[in-house]
Amino acid sequence: MQGPQRYIAHLDLDSFFVSVEMLNNPSLKGKAVIVGGSADRGVVTTCSYEARKYGVRSAMPMKTAMKLCPHAILVKGTRGEYSRYSRWVTEIIAAKAPLFEKASIDEFFIDLTGMDKFFDPYQWTIDLRNEIMETTGLPISFGLASNKMVAKIATDEAKPNGFLFVQPGMEKEFLAPLPVNKFSGVGESLHSKLNQMGIYTIQQLSNTPMTLLEKILGKSGADLWKKSQGIHEGIVQPYHESKSISTENTFEENKTDVAFLLSELVRMTEKVAYELRQDGKLAGCIAVKIRYPNFDTTSKQIAISYTLRDDELIPVAIDLFHKLYQKGQPIRLLGVRLSELTSHKLQGSLFDETDKKDDLYKAIDAVKNKFGKTALQKARTVKSPEKDNPTKG
Template sequence: MDKHIIHMDQDAFFVSVEMRKNPELIGKPVIIGGSSDRGVVASCSYEARKFGIHSAMPARMAKQLCPHAIFLRGNMDEYSKASHEITHILRERVPLIEKASIDEHYIDMTGMDRFHGCMKYAHELRARVIKETGLPISFGLSVNKTVSKMATNECKPNGELNIESPRVIPFLNPLSIRKIPGLGEKTFIKLSDMGIRKIETLSLVSPSHISALLGKNGISLLQKAKGIDHSPIIPYSEAKSIGTQSTFKSDSIDVTMIKNLLTAMVMDVAFQLREQKKLCACVTLTIRYSDFEDVTKQAAIPYTALDSVLIAKTKDLFHQLFQKRKLIRLVGVRLSNLVTGFEQIDLYKQSEEQYALCQAMDKIRHRFGSHSIAIASTMKLDL
């Protein structure tokens, strides 16, 4: 039985949220991101894209390509809320949904064609999102996640495309290999140098040859070029999280030491978050007192993976929780409501220096180990 997988993706999501708030931006070249010479483009309107502007482009280059573009720092809090709006609408109406990132979802409608025409139902879902949120969205429907995502990319903006099983290969073959999800720039250059620029050409390469050239990733790309993708839909769950806790050698009421410890703990889990290419939208703090009473408090936050934001929120939760002035035995930090994403989007509200600092520290951790660098205030912790 063929699968029926829907890939739904917001059109220029962050820009669309800004346009919903300020309709005067509609039809204009809008860029979200830092506007300084060190800034990068995090998102841009389709009008801006006509000038060759794209995500991750240096802001300085974007200004040169489109001097009259409107630069906005953006508001991650608003984008997070809009993302939750869309997820809520979809998850109430489908049997199985995966939140793949802040602005895209996969939906498994396999077997539901007996009760609903999958294309008709996908169309109704899209119309519902547009009506209730006022935000544009596109979708692709096909036999697996790879083809449905590629279908979405081909029909954006504001489009719908159904690629049924017999049409998968004819749909894929003429496309550039650039269109394959997960194929990076270095791989593109390597394949292009060998004359492999179209998906059809890639699909004809022998497994042994592509494996020798690109390793396991080559086999995965070859399968995608043939329209094969067995990756499952991973059910969306708010409980998905990462965290850590620490029990003291002796119960303590040393607030300075505890806050320094929380800083070190948050930096550890934030590094794990970035390693997994995830963002979180909820921070939970747990305190266990010496009499084994546990108290917990959590807070929703804009999607982030930056140390500075998470440390500040964790300390704020600590001040709210620590009211009894009793000895503390244990503290725990957990980051939840995770989605796939990159820390760059936090540049909207955080200084570029903070982002650069996280990148530099992560590079040191990769080279010398996860505990090779720390903030000075956490260096003398003895637990």
């Protein structure tokens, strides 16, 4: 027996960082604006549509972008503001949507399956988009379809600041004329291979026997063929169940040495930040947990600007510890948790001094991946031999 007709909406804030900068500085409206790193070594995080007309694109080296569009206004970016607006939009969606996923800082999926008994999913999404625009002032586009993949591609086609509904059963027809690199995962190399096979459009891909695609491209050939038929089974991951990354230590002996406790806190924050980067995520919230010998447990959390960096997380963790800790009391367990996890394709370029610091973190993580997570540690986390080695709880 067939289940109810699926309806998935994909919402994407248009040129999100640029839009926020324009709200905060209206003189930028209608101009070629580039948000990103330094003019020497930086990369483009995003740019206005006026800059895109000159060929400027996300992830492009800033030097190239400034050659293409020398009159562009370069903005370093205000990450705290992006976090604030992202949370604002999330709250509006959370108040209305039955089930939604925050796919990144500026992108959402909403599952409206079964809701067509009560309202028209298309009109509902139009109303939600209007509310977001009227409340925040941000432009936002959406695609509505029977699955996540088609909804996301529909959003791309609807941009800038538009919307598109691909009716159930029309997926293949909608995809047919589009170039094959509209599918995520079709990078330059795969795109070139497909072109060599005479496959330029999704229709040409769907007309190619799956066995031939599999023979030439392996497993990705079968996946691509399935996508070309408009088939995609990915589910909307509920945001309220968004995973967190945490670690905690139960000490063999209760601890009162604050210097030791802080070094442990720093070590644990480094550990969860490393795991965060390995998952390609940003964290928007950090919590510290303390348990005393009588098993009284207390924790405190704080919302932060989305980050993946040790040097931004550690001072907040230390501050939370000092606010929580009952001075002089021995501690049985200490823990750190990162939550409100989200991703961004160009997460590194969200940051000031992006190039040097991101290169440093990549180098540190590469050493940890090769030689183990404890291969590099901050000086304050390196314990002298006579210190206890805490067991993981």
